[in-house]
Amino acid sequence: MLENLPVPAFAAAATGGRTVTIAGQAGRPFVLYFYPKDNTPGCTDEGIQFRDLYPRFQAAGCDVYGVSRDRLGSHEGFKAKMGFPFDLISDPEEALCELFGVMKVKNMYGKKVRGIERSTFLIDGKALVRGEWRGVKVPGHAQVVLDAAEEL
Numbered sequence: 400m401l402e403n404l405p406v407p408a409f410a411a412a413a414t415g416g417r418t419v420t421i422a423g424q425a426g427r428p429f430v431l432y433f434y435p436k437d438n439t440p441g442c443t444d445e446g447i448q449f450r451d452l453y454p455r456f457q458a459a460g461c462d463v464y465g466v467s468r469d470r471l472g473s474h475e476g477f478k479a480k481m482g483f484p485f486d487l488i489s490d491p492e493e494a495l496c497e498l499f500g501v502m503k504v505k506n507m508y509g510k511k512v513r514g515i516e517r518s519t520f521l522i523d524g525k526a527l528v529r530g531e532w533r534g535v536k537v538p539g540h541a542q543v544v545l546d547a548a549e550e551l
Contacts, residue, residue: 402528402529402530402531403527403528403529404527404528405525405526405527405528406421406498406520406522406526406527406528407421407498408420408421408422409421409494409495409498411466411488411489411490411494411495412471412488412489413464413471413474413486413487413488413489414471414474414475414478414486414487415486417486419464419486419488421526424462424522424524424526426524426525427460427461427462427524428459428460428461428462428521428522428523428524428529428548428551429461429462429463429464429521429522430449430456430461430462430463430464430519430520430521430522430544430548431464431466431488431495431499431519431520431522432445432449432463432464432465432466432517432518432519432520432535432544433465433466433467433495433496433499433501433515433516433517433518433519434446434465434466434467434515434517435467435514435515435517436467436468436469437467437469437473437474437476437477437487438473438476438477438480441517441537442467443481444537444538445465445517445535445537445540445541446465446477446481446483447481448537448539448540448541448542449463449465449483449485449541449544450481450482450483450484450485451541452541452542452545453484453485455545455549456545456548459545459548459549459551460551461521461548461551462485463485464485464486464487464488465483465485465486465487465488466487466488466490466495466496467487467488467489467490467515468489468490468491468493468496468515469487469489469491470489470491471489474487474488474489496515499518499520501515501516501518501533502514502515502516503515503516516533516534517534517535517537518531518532518533518534518535519531519532519535519540519544520532521544521547521548521551523551524551529547529551530544530547530548532544
């Protein structure tokens with residue numbers, strides 16, 4: 400469990416030519432939601448929920464970032480296609496995935512594969528993990544995260 404622990408410094412490439420860092424958050428809380436793959440049904444639904452609630456996250460002073468192992472080119476297309484107002488972080492070397500412990504062996508159609516366990520982290524302005532959700536089921540999840548963000 401990472402809740403109430405500090406997030407170590409990191410730098411991660413994101414859409415729009417951005418680099419996301421703890422220092423770059425300038426004391427703003429943010430959400431990192433880890434998802435398996437761009438343009439898949441569950442990941443699309445999850446992104447849509449965060450997209451639709453994004454104005455309320457912003458009103459709560461909270462940024463949102465989606466994270467997967469997809470390359471930036473895939474992220475740029477996915478973001479544009481779905482109209483996501485937030486950036487997507489590319490983690491092909493799994494540095495952030497390892498930092499947050501989201502890589503798991505999963506069973507896909509009878510085969511064991513290593514992939515991202517859908518997980519979300521709410522990080523406060525002091526870079527402390529204030530919310531941690533693992534093995535996320537998509538329906539209603541973004542609202543649960545928003546409720547926690549509004550309480551920060």
